[in-house]
Amino acid sequence: xxxxxxxxxxxxxxxxxxxxxxxxxxxxxxxxxxxxxxxxxxxxxxxxxxxxxxxxxxxxxxxxxxxxxxxxxxxxxxxxxxxxxxxxxxxxxxxxxxxxxxxxxxxxxxxxxxxxxxxxxxxxxxxxxxxxxxxxxxxxxxxxxxxxxxxxxxxxxxxxxxxxxxxxxxxxxxxxxxxxxxxxxxxxxxxxxxxxxxxxxxxxxxxxxxxxxxxxxxxxxxxxxxxxxxxxxxxxxxxxxxxxxxxxxxxxxxxxxxxxxxxxxxxxxxxxxxxxxxxxxxxxxxxxxxxxxxxxxxxxxxxxxxxxxxxxxxxxxxxxxxxxxxxxxxxxxxxxx
Amino acid sequence: xxxxxxxxxxxxxxxxxxxxxxxxxxxxxxxxxxxxxxxxxxxxxxxxxxxxxxxxxxxxxxxxxxxxxxxxxxxxxxxxxxxxxxxxxxxxxxxxxxxxxxxxxxxxxxxxxxxxxxxxxxxxxxxxxxxxxxxxxxxxxxxxxxxxxxxxxxxxxx
Numbered sequence: 001x002x003x004x005x006x007x008x009x010x011x012x013x014x015x016x017x018x019x020x021x022x023x024x025x026x027x028x029x030x031x032x033x034x035x036x037x038x039x040x041x042x043x044x045x046x047x048x049x050x051x052x053x054x055x056x057x058x059x060x061x062x063x064x065x066x067x068x069x070x071x072x073x074x075x076x077x078x079x080x081x082x083x084x085x086x087x088x089x090x091x092x093x094x095x096x097x098x099x100x101x102x103x104x105x106x107x108x109x110x111x112x113x114x115x116x117x118x119x120x121x122x123x124x125x126x127x128x129x130x131x132x133x134x135x136x137x138x139x140x141x142x143x144x145x146x147x148x149x150x151x152x153x154x155x156x157x158x159x160x161x162x163x164x165x166x167x168x169x170x171x172x173x174x175x176x177x178x179x180x181x182x183x184x185x186x187x188x189x190x191x192x193x194x195x196x197x198x199x200x201x202x203x204x205x206x207x208x209x210x211x212x213x214x215x216x217x218x219x220x221x222x223x224x225x226x227x228x229x230x231x232x233x234x235x236x237x238x239x240x241x242x243x244x245x246x247x248x249x250x251x252x253x254x255x256x257x258x259x260x261x262x263x264x265x266x267x268x269x270x271x272x273x274x275x276x277x278x279x280x281x282x283x284x285x286x287x288x289x290x291x292x293x294x295x296x297x298x299x300x301x302x303x304x305x306x307x308x309x310x311x312x313x314x315x316x317x318x319x320x321x322x323x324x325x326x327x328x329x330x331x332x333x334x335x336x337x
Numbered sequence: 338x339x340x341x342x343x344x345x346x347x348x349x350x351x352x353x354x355x356x357x358x359x360x361x362x363x364x365x366x367x368x369x370x371x372x373x374x375x376x377x378x379x380x381x382x383x384x385x386x387x388x389x390x391x392x393x394x395x396x397x398x399x400x401x402x403x404x405x406x407x408x409x410x411x412x413x414x415x416x417x418x419x420x421x422x423x424x425x426x427x428x429x430x431x432x433x434x435x436x437x438x439x440x441x442x443x444x445x446x447x448x449x450x451x452x453x454x455x456x457x458x459x460x461x462x463x464x465x466x467x468x469x470x471x472x473x474x475x476x477x478x479x480x481x482x483x484x485x486x487x488x489x490x491x492x493x494x495x
Contacts, residue, residue: 002359008404038400039381055405103470104448105385108394232469
């Protein structure tokens, strides 16, 4: 039971949903899968005056466009993503990142757009504040930060924990955003502000319509790893996504994108570490160095009981392995051809 | 809080109920329709005790608003047995003693049935992965997995 009053409207089209959201600017939310929004409302972290339900809108099936890129409706369920034959073949990293989200029920309910638009998390924020805390924290309009008491006013160090966003950024994907004035298209990377108080660069009356992923060129290989304690049904300690472009020799890297998720207010790209790989032969030493550099520059926030030191070690070790696996994948593909 | 009139199909029967905007499907099932087989565990989508089928999808009914059920087809644990005859999964859960306190059992049964409908011959790993969203704090899962595999064997006629 959600204990505060709110209105409920069902939209038949995304355009209608945007119009409804715009009418109550600043106080309305779109409801897709509900797996993140409804617990947030129950905890009263989010208190919209109006919910606009998108449950009546059927997502389009994923499709490959003329230029080889793939277009995926933002309302596509995560279970559809992980099981879609097309997605598994064309963008296996996306299928893998959807596969590791939550449990079975969550993946059958949650949507791609909802996963990208999920709220930031914090051990203190995600508890019922009424009886746990004396004063609300910055994120709830209050005057303190419980995990980081010396934070400057209005600074919320919470963690954005999407598993799919790092994969999409590594794949250089874009999102199509529908607003009152029409559609705009931005890189998935540009969707994140890095500000815990307002983690997404979306206005209240904007909705994600689709995700577009460019076609992979020959020599493309990838690695993805979600580091967890139990191995399933939980948020990541760190989520690592790696996309590499290899030259014909299969060892020289011509382009690299590394993304670390679940450690800051948005996914982080260690650009210097990426550059250190470009034009080089990927050997053990080089990958080890890139992983070590990454763990330093992403500056992980201690979250959910994990210390900064632990998270840095975790990123270093797992990124090295993820890079090695990406390279191995390229070799296996070459051998299988 | 305003009340909404909702019509839906629950276990094959057309039903109509009134629910408040903030009421979850779980509360609507239990409190409005008196279908108390579906249990509330965590209320935040972690434990899977409230699993039901909603238009063929396995969902946590605590994460669905009651009003969202409008026009939808819902299947709960009450619909599994045919009269006095238990569903093979239910019988195998009893035979293998795959339950202790029983709070997770309705969710486990619904979830396991959804698996066997998709994949009549799952491996142990597939069963464990599929049931990962259903937590049990008593039996330790082993007997539950055995019961599901045994039921799958029987339902295949093997």
